[in-house]
Amino acid sequence: xxxxxxxxxxxxxxxxxxxxxxxxxxxxxxxxxxxxxxxxxxxxxxxxxxxxxxxxxxxxxxxxxxxxxxxxxxxxxxxxxxxxxxxxxxxxxxxxxxxxxxxxxxxxxxxxxxxxxxxxxxxxxxxxxxxxxxxxxxxxxxxxxxxxxxxxxxxxxxxxxxxxxxxxxxxxxxxxxxxxxxxxxxxxxxxxxxxxxxxxxxxxxxxxxxxxxxxxxxxxxxxxxxxxxxxxxxxxxxxxxxxxxxxxxxxxxxxxxxxxxxxxxxxxxxxxxxxxxxxxxxxxxxxxxxxxxxxxxxxxxxxxxxxxxxxxxxxxxxxxxxxxxxxxxxxxxxxxxxxxxxxxxxxxxxxxxxxx
Numbered sequence: 027x028x029x030x031x032x033x034x035x036x037x038x039x040x041x042x043x044x045x046x047x048x049x050x051x052x053x054x055x056x057x058x059x060x061x062x063x064x065x066x067x068x069x070x071x072x073x074x075x076x077x078x079x080x081x082x083x084x085x086x087x088x089x090x091x092x093x094x095x096x097x098x099x100x101x102x103x104x105x106x107x108x109x110x111x112x113x114x115x116x117x118x119x120x121x122x123x124x125x126x127x128x129x130x131x132x133x134x135x136x137x138x139x140x141x142x143x144x145x146x147x148x149x150x151x152x153x154x155x156x157x158x159x160x161x162x163x164x165x166x167x168x169x170x171x172x173x174x175x176x177x178x179x180x181x182x183x184x185x186x187x188x189x190x191x192x193x194x195x196x197x198x199x200x201x202x203x204x205x206x207x208x209x210x211x212x213x214x215x216x217x218x219x220x221x222x223x224x225x226x227x228x229x230x231x232x233x234x235x236x237x238x239x240x241x242x243x244x245x246x247x248x249x250x251x252x253x254x255x256x257x258x259x260x261x262x263x264x265x266x267x268x269x270x271x272x273x274x275x276x277x278x279x280x281x282x283x284x285x286x287x288x289x290x291x292x293x294x295x296x297x298x299x300x301x302x303x304x305x306x307x308x309x310x311x312x313x314x315x316x317x318x319x320x321x322x323x324x325x326x327x328x329x330x331x332x333x334x335x336x337x338x339x340x341x342x343x344x345x346x347x348x349x350x351x352x353x354x355x356x357x358x359x360x361x362x363x364x365x366x367x368x369x370x371x372x373x374x375x376x377x378x379x380x381x382x
Contacts, residue, residue, distance in 0.1 A: 029065070029066060029069040030066060031062055031063055031066040034062040034065055034066055034069075035055075035058070035059065035062045038058045038061075038062060039054075039055070039058070042054055079092075080092075081093070081196065081199050081200070082196070085192050086192065089192055089195060089196060089199075090195070092199070093195055093196075093198070093199045093202075096199060096202040096203075097202065098195070098198050098199050098202050098221070099221070100189065100190045100195050101187075101189065101190035101194075101195075101221075101223050101247070102154075102189055102190075102223070103154035103155045103186070103187060103188050103189040104154060104155075104184075104185075104186050104187045104223050104224065105150050105151050105152070105153070105154045105158055105186050106150070106151045106158035106159045106182060106183075106184060106185055106186035107138070107148055107149065107150050107151075107182075107183045107184045107255070108135065108148070108149045108150075108151070108162070108179040108180075108181060108182055108183055109141070109146060109147075109148060109149075109179070109180055109181040109183055110128075110135075110137070110146065110147050110148070110149045110165065110177060110178065110179050110180065111145060111146050111177070111178055111180050112145050112146075112147065112174060112176070112177040113145055113174075113175055113176050113177075114173050114174065114175050115175045117175070118144075118145070119143070119144030119145020119146070120145050120171075120173055120174050120175070120177075121145075121173070122137050122147055122171070122174070122177075123137070124137055124138065124139070124140070125137060126167070126169065126171070127152075127167075127168040127169065128149065128165035128166060128167055128168060128177060129165065129166045129167075129168055130161050130163060130164070130165050130166070130179060131160070131161050133151055133152070133153050133157070133158060133160070133161065134151075134152045134153070134168065135149040135150065135151050135152065135165065135179070136149060136150055136152060137149050138150045148183065149179065151186060153186075154186060154188075155186050155187065155188040155189070156185070156186055156187060156188050156248065157186070158186035159182060159185050159186055161179065162178075162179045162180065162181070162182070163178060163179060164176065164177070164178050165177040165178055165179060182253065183253070183255040184224070184253065184255040184256050184259065185224075185246060185248070185252075185253060185256065187223070187224060187246070187247040187248065188247070190247070194226070194247075198217070198220055198221070201213075201216070201217055201220070202217065204217075209277060210276065210277035210280055212230045212232065215228070215230045215240065215242065215276075216228055216230060216329075218275050219242060219244065219260070219264065219275075222260060222263055223247075224246055224247060224252065224256045224259065224260065225244050225245075225246070225247070225260065226244075226245045226246050226247040226248065226249050226329075227244065227245045227249065227287075227326075227328055227329030228242055228243065228244045228245075228329055229242070229243045229244075229287075229328075229329060229370065229371065230242060231243065231370075234283075235283075238270060238279050238280060238281055239280075239281050239282075239283070240276070240280050240281070240282045240283070241282075241283050241284075241285060242260075242264065242282060242283070242284045242285070243285050243286070243287050243370075243371045244257075244260060244284060244285070244286060244287065245286075245287045245325065245328060245329070245373060249322065249325035249326050249328070249373070250289070250325075250373075251286040251287050251288065251289045251373065252286045253286075257284055257285070257286055260284045261282075261283075261284040262274065263275060264276050264282045264284060265280065265281065265282035268281055268282065268283060269281060270282075285371070287328065287371055287372065287373045288369070288371055288372045288373070289372075289373060289375050290368055290372045290373065290374050290375065291375050291376075291377035292321070292336060292359055292360055292366060292374050292375065292376055292377055293359075293360055293361075293377045293378050293379075293380065294317060294341060294357070294358070294359060294376070294378070294379045294380065295356070295357065295358040295361075295380045295381075295382075296341070296342070296345060296354050296355070296356065296357040296358070296379070296380075296381055296382070297354070297355045297356045297357075297381070297382040298345065298351055298353075298354060298381050298382070299351070299352045299353040299354075299355070300350050300351060300352060301350050301351075301352060303350070304349075304350025304351070305350070306381075308350070309348050309349070309350045309351060309381075310379060310381050312348040312349065313344065313345045313348045313351075313379055313381070314376070314379045316344040316345075316347065316348065317341060317344055317345075317376055317379060318376050320340055320341070320344055321336075321374050321375060321376050324336065324373075324374055325373045325374070328373050332370060333367055333368060333369070333370060334367075334368045334372070334373065334374060335365050335366065335367050335368070336359055336365065336366040336368070336374050337365050338357050338359065338363070338364070338365055341357055341359070342354045342357050345357075356382075
């Protein structure tokens with residue numbers, strides 16, 4: 027569809043008699059050149075508009091609007107919540123008004139709820155997204171509190187997540203066309219659970235503990251095992267009492283258990299033959315980063331695969347791609363020279379790379 031300036035000029039000049047001067051700089055050439063340039067821009071805009079129209083090429087706001095037509099909505103960025111502990115000069119629990127704001131590093135936090143423990147409150151990071159997950163430690167009150175001696179964030183309760191990516195949203199958009207999703211079957215669970223905030227992937231295990239039972243194994247939006255607070259939120263949305271009474275998304279009669287995927291740490295050992303000019307520390311760093319990327323890609327595939335396999339050949343290939351590496355031998359995963367096959371509910375994480 028796209029027409030370049032050069033192609034348009036060629037077509038326009040073909041319509042002019044060869045008896046006329048059509049060379050660059052001639053009156054005819056200069057007269058039609060501006061029109062060809064504007065027309066090329068017009069074609070370029072049309073091409074861009076066409077791509078913004080379809081689900082496979084639309085991005086950002088255009089993809090969001092296309093998905094809304096199917097009842098699929100982009101997950102907004104969420105804010106991290108923390109458990110905070112506050113004490114007075116006697117090291118006893120200190121009362122903090124709801125709405126009080128604190129600072130830690132470059133982030134601000136606000137008190138949103140009191141817990142049952144004296145001096146402990148739930149705080150929410152004011153900055154949405156993964157950036158809010160970074161810190162634990164001493165808090166600085168933004169407004170003066172007379173009785174407060176010390177406040178600190180002591181535990182991350184729920185992780186903040188960035189706005190859903192185009193890749194993830196597009197995948198859910200395509201899933202919405204699956205006509206097999208109905209009445210609490212596996213596909214129906216996948217679509218509805220994936221629409222929940224904080225879910226990056228789900229595996230559905232029907233009849234796992236007898237008739238009427240369903241197990242949902244999930245990873246979070248960053249493809250890690252969700253922390254306990256996130257599991258509780260998902261459980262509340264699906265089947266809050268785990269009794270199959272239909273108070274959540276699950277149909278009546280479905281007793282649903284939500285569990286986090288199990289994280290499995292992998293230690294990689296390999297013997298490297300390096301060039302004389304290679305810096306071993308830099309080579310190991312590059313290999314580690316590359317293998318981290320491989321593991322991250324595996325976790326992204328987890329929900330669509332029955333089992334994940336960490337392959338020796340992939341590890342060696344990535345090691346060989348590192349600058350300064352001549353050869354790789356004797357690669358092991360957790361002490362074994364075989365490919366490492368994980369269980370259905372397991373996701374791999376890189377513990378360390380040991381090189382000889």
